[in-house]
Amino acid sequence: MALQTTTAQGLQTGDRFRESLDDGREVWVDGKRIANVAEHAAFKPAVDLFADLFDQRLADPEALAASSFRSPVTGNPVSRSYALPRTAEDLRAKFRASEWWMRQSLGQLGRSPDFMANVVVGLWDYHQELEGNRAGFGENAKNYHAFAMEQDLVLTHALGDPQIDRSASPLDDPDLALRVVEENDDGIVIRGAKQLATLAPFSNEVLVYLNGVTAQRGAEQFVLWFALPLNAPGLTILCREPLARPDRANILAASYDEQDAMLFFDDVLVPWDRVFLLGDGLLAAKGLTRINAWSIQSTHIRFHERLRLFVSVAAQVAHAIGVDSFRGIQEDLGEIISYAETLRLGIAGAEALATTTPTGLLAPTASQGLGFWSAEISGRVAEIVRRIGASGFIMQPSEGDLASPELRPALDRYMRGHDIGVAEKSRLFRLATELVNDGFGLRQEMYEYLHRGDPGAGRTRLLRAYDRSDVDAVVRDLISRPSSH
Known part of the structure; x- marks a missing residue:
């Protein structure tokens, strides 16, 4: 798709989003190719969730005001997530949009449209340096920002190399990393694979801008930043097994399983106007922090909403079994709240200490340390909830049990809770189980730990x-003189 805005459509609608996924893309799950993602039983609930959010944004005047603004180019309403902030007021308005997205999705969507839109803002901000890589690349970054904003694209990124043999180098085995195999008049031809592209089957396009060998001498063919439609010829999307179980009522997994995928690039052509960087590993490494200046704040805001959900669910679970008056349980609940409050203040601090970038944009101050702290405490929060609910997370009646006239008297008598009926209690505990115990919850916990990068390596960079x-x-100075008595 050419990078032009003459067909700009502005804010997504639910119907337009659904239709955009029926574009011939090659999506596989469980050994079968999917004809239409929006209609597939495993994917339809998540697609419907995103579509409903797009329609809700348009229908609610307050939501529309918080999450959109008028394009300075076309005059269309466009997502404020793509806004280029230059003042403190701009920045506050931008993150009000992030707050809207994260509240609506309970902090469960790591790849909400707000996140990658903020990455594209960072790509725009890095355009001067990209122009120094090759003439035209910086202009490509600016044009892509305009294109994505005017079309309100839903984006994913794919950053990790295939997990084949991390002890080996792509210089010895090129299949270990995505690479450029040819440059021609039309663009670059790429071959290899990338993981994990969260939201890939539900996205319009993918951005690739990180590789583990970017700074190695002789690895120039592996250093590439680009954007590509997910229906590009030669691109295959392999999804992991869906987390919603057809034999169980799914409260969270049905709608909030944003999917993760491997992307296989079989000699895929990337047109020149979609290429942003080639061959310069040091420029790529330096740019990774720059282009994530706004998206990391979006991540903090999302995780704060997720922590607020944990506080609510943990407190209600404790009350449902009558332990919320116990001193130890109150301490546990207070610990989760302390994490939520610490993050809230960190978010406010990162915005208050915003700095001006070389292009004149206002960006939150660097807060990678807050991100690595969040990755660590996520597991602790889940552990606290598990301890509060204990065996109740293992034994709860199903919806089928609740509907059984023969079983219901026993359930009402022995499986009710403190001031809560058996039906509501069982659903509350199943919701908590999805957060902390089953495949969905464990995937979310793994996502929190890895999404911001390896915490150990990150702390080393902080040092x-x-x-x-x-x-x-x-x-x-203190140790240069003899100590006095």
């Missing part, structure tokens, strides 16, 4: 970047 020079000077 290298952290400026302690002023305090070091004080300490050296």
Whole structure:
């Protein structure tokens, strides 16, 4: 698809989003190719959720005001997630849009449209450096931002290399990483695979902008940033097994399983106007932080909403079994709240300490440390909820049990809760189980731990970047003289 805005349509609608997925893309799940993602039983609930959010945004005046603005080019209403903030007011308005998206999805959608739109804002912000890589690449980044904004594209990214042999180098086995196999008049031809493309079957396009060998000498063919429609010829999308179980009532997994996928690129042509960087590993490594300046704040906002959901569910589970007055349980609930409050203040601080980028945009201050802290405490929060609910997460009646006239008297008598009937209690516990115990919850926990990058490597980068020079000077002065009594 050419990068032009003459057919700009502005904000997505539910119907337009559904129709956009029926574009000939090659999507596979459980050994079968999917004819139409929007109509497939495993994917339709998630597609409907996104479509409903798009329609809700248009129908609710407050939501529309919070999450959109008028395009300066076409005058169409477009997503504020794509806005280029230059003032503190712009930045606050931008993150009000993030807050709307994350509240509506209970913090469960790591790849909500807001997240990748903010990555594209970062791509625009890095355009000057990209132009220095090759003439035209910076202009491509600016044009892609305009294109994605005017079409209100739903995007994913694919960053990880195939998990074949992490002890080996792609320089020895090129199948270990996505690579450029040819440059021609039309663009670059790429071959290889990428993982994990969260939201891939429900997205319009994919961005690729990270590779584990970007800084190695001789690895230039593996360094590539580009965007591509997900129906590109030669591109195959392999989805993991859906998390919603057909034999069980799914409260969260049915709608919030945003899917993860492997992408196989079989000599796929990427047109030149969709290429942003080639061959320069150091420029790519430096750019990774720059282009995520706004998306990491979006992630913080999402995780805060997820923590608020944990607080509510944990408190209601504790009340349902009459343990919310116990001192130890109150301490556990207070611990989750302390994490939510710490993150809330961190979000406010990152925005309040915003800095101006070289292109004149206003970006939240660097907050990678807050992200790695979030990755660590996510598992702790789930552990607390498991401990509160204990064996109740294992034994709850199903909807079939609740509907049985023979069983219902016993369920009402022995499986009710404190001030809550058996039906509501069982659904509450099943909701909590999805959050912390079953495949959906464990996938979400894994996502929280890995989404921001490897925490250990991230802390090492923080160590290298952290400026302690002023305090070091004080300490050296203190130890330079004999201690007094």
